[in-house]
Amino acid sequence: MSSPPISSLSWTANSSGGISSSAQPASNSIEWSKAAMKLQFSHCGIFVRDVERSVHFYTTYLGFVVTDRGPIANGEFAFLTRSADEHHQLAIGSGRASNLPGTVQQISFRVDDLATLKRLYARIRQAGDLVTLEGPTLGPLSHGDSISVYFGDPDNNRLELFIDTPWHIPQPIRLAWDVHAPDEQILIEVERHARAQPGFRVKSEWMAELKTRLAEADARLEASLQAAG
Template structure:
């Protein structure tokens, strides 16, 4: 077996409307289904998203589990730490993201220079951490993979 690419991500969410707004309106993912409210998967509200690139049929599926679901525990734990979303190829695009996040009232948890990429860290309405990043132009990490493990430093935009 050989993994060809990361296909999609499925997240359980408390409130489908709030999460669909966050991923669709704030982060700008294209909502592909359901086109209107009311559709469900086994009685749960759902929302399906894809990037405009058309790379695959869907990249994110949200499934509503309601307010009584257990929250993500704080601190070091097993499971998902964060997932990364590439939003462009320049720091100007990161600056635009900062402005959009501020306008939407989304706190920025951190900003990091990873040498091969520049990243902002945020959380969705359920506390899932998300890395929004751009690749640094001119960095040839394919020829020198050790660059990926270089110690990170604070990012100054």
């Protein structure tokens, strides 16, 4: 199938606020559903040096809400979310040693559009010593299938804010982009770079194939669960 010409596809974000579910009547027995396997990512947890400092950063600069917070044996945990469908998307716990290097490759957050991405990044750049802005894998980078900005949080865990593009290219690949350039120029340059890469495709085609692969993976998992009893 031939690819649409440049700028013929609309740039709409495929964002999701969380996992929706419907309540089921209480029962004395549990019945395993025969429907398709549901195994989805929900949240992650990180250890930090200073819980209060991290909570301040994530609530002030990324708009998270604290849903719960309390003590544990050797410190405390705070639970944060940006989705009413999730009690927490991020759990922050004390206990990280001051001399322990970071091991988080990245935690990524999708936003709606390029204008929002640029506004959020401008706000992040006002966070002072709460964030790390410069480094070989930090700053504004495009992967062809997304346009991103990377920075370190108060513990230098690498965070990504990104928008989706309508394109797919084999990863990993990256291209620096100028946050001060006009939106139209950024989108044109990202698209031109993506189209020049081997394996360039319209993302909807790639996603259709991925859905088939995921269905096959679910079938294999279900078969293994049944075999295990």
